[in-house]
Amino acid sequence: MTSNWENDEAVQRFREYLRIPSVHPDVDYDECVKFLKKQANLLELPVVVHEFVPKKPVVVITWEGLQPELPSILLNSHMDVVPVNEEKWTYPPFDATISDDGYIYARGTQDMKSIGMMHLEAVRRLKNAGVRLKRTIHITFVPDEEIGGVDGMCAFSESPEFKQLNIGFALDESAPNPKPDEILAFHGEKTSRQIIVTCRGEPGHGSRMVSGTAGEKLHYIIDKFMTLRAQEKKKVDSGDWFGDVTAINLTQISGGVQVNVLPETLTVSFDIRIAPDVDHEEFENMILRWCEEAGEGVSFEYIVKNPQVRSTKIDGSVPFWEVMKKVVADMGYSIRCVNCPGATDLRYVRRQGIPAISFSPLMDSAMLLHAHDEKIHVDVFRKGIDIIEKVVEAIANV
Structure with missing residues (x-):
């Protein structure tokens, strides 16, 4: 005392x-x-x-x-x-x-x-x-x-x-x-990066089962980011210091006009904190590749793009x-x-x-x-x- x-x-x-x-x-x-x-x-x-x-x-x-x-x-x-x-x-x-x-x-x-x-x-x-x-x-x-x-x-x-x-x-x-x-x-x-991914598809009636919808493309993107998140979280759960692990969190989803209408555009936002030892150019190229793989009309832009600091x-x-x-x-x-x-x-x-x-x-x-x-x-x-x-x-x- x-x-x-x-x-x-x-x-x-x-x-x-x-x-x-x-x-x-x-x-x-x-x-x-x-x-x-x-x-x-x-x-x-x-x-x-x-x-x-x-x-x-x-x-x-x-x-x-x-x-x-x-x-x-x-x-x-x-x-x-x-x-x-x-x-x-x-x-x-x-x-x-x-x-x-x-x-x-x-x-x-x-x-x-x-x-x-x-x-x-x-x-x-x-x-x-x-x-x-x-x-x-x-x-x-x-x-x-x-x-x-x-x-x-x-x-x-x-x-x-x-x-x-x-x-x-x-x-x-x-x-x-x-x-x-x-x-x-x-x-x-870590380096803070916040991005928004935009997925575009042909609008139409909600009863149709067509390919290349905005929803399919959104699903692909979310799956890629959340799979990477699970891999990084596994490192933390195994005892790695969380300052050495890239943090990824899905923070916003938006789009659509009505529940029975296939949306022309859907967006998803991620908050990303890139670990210091990660190559930033490679990380960005990975996201670009995911967008290309998801299909035509998928792109991303930075909301926040802090530079890497050694x-x-x-x-x-x-x-x-x-x-x-x-x-x-x-x-x-x-x-x-x-x-x-x-x-x-x-x-x-x-x-x-x-x-x-x-x-x-x-x-x-x-x-x-x-x-x-x-x-x-x-x-x-x-x-x-x-x-x-x-x-x-x-x-x-x-």
Whole structure:
């Protein structure tokens, strides 16, 4: 049981941040920006706020290193959180209540205001201890990650202001791990593709048994996609990490005018998350082949076609990753580095050719991202600051 949290200033700052309801839809980021400016002033560090899209602020707090010409370190987090159903929560989701057994209940405790505050608190400790680092540290807070990050990290990463930061390595969020001594990290992500397949056939009376109907073609397409889905699901059921498996889900079917009329057009939509090791060109050619096999008048188009982003190498060629592993091991923990099953803002950073690792030191914690009663234990938060402090010091001195 934790009993001294009342006097822990880091915990109280974290709770203050959690109480800002930066929740979708229609997020107002003004209070987050005010809070972060206050933290920068307390740290005596310069802070800049960019708006590449109106009302979508990007906050950059900078701690200059002894050798500012070296590529810098980016510590990124997002300010926004997903919606809540307050009736399902034990405590109000924006009160940051601490239970008797030491858990902080609030939306954002895991995803990911805790990590943003760990970044700030780690830098605070290093500065207060009189430590100077070789590389410059940029602590960034971005908007809209929970709705795709297009107006947040995507716009930021493509800007001249981002390039001027001269980033050499980046950290962002991963996910909690129920194991007490293992941190879950991500070095790559699946590629999101959403498609709609259109099947055309001759319309006619519903009593006719003719060939080449839109329904027959739709059946062929659905069978191909769902067979592939079953093969991929079998891998997960056999124990493969689901970040390494292509996810396919049928999400919409539409078409037809009346139940006794053969439809001229039927469409089916699929949400696809392509595993990092899959050849994207081959995957697209496979879909084109299926459409051709289904019959004349079958085609597909992309609703979303994200580009493939190469994973950060963890083969010893990225020195920042190597020192991270050593520091964590020296503290008595390990890192399990895998591909992210979902998506984070780091895909935009990696797209710029920058090595990046998703890293949330939330051990001994159930995964409650986006769940009711999202929570983190006070001791987990404190331990996370300890780990981030050591990691930041190490990677900034590479």
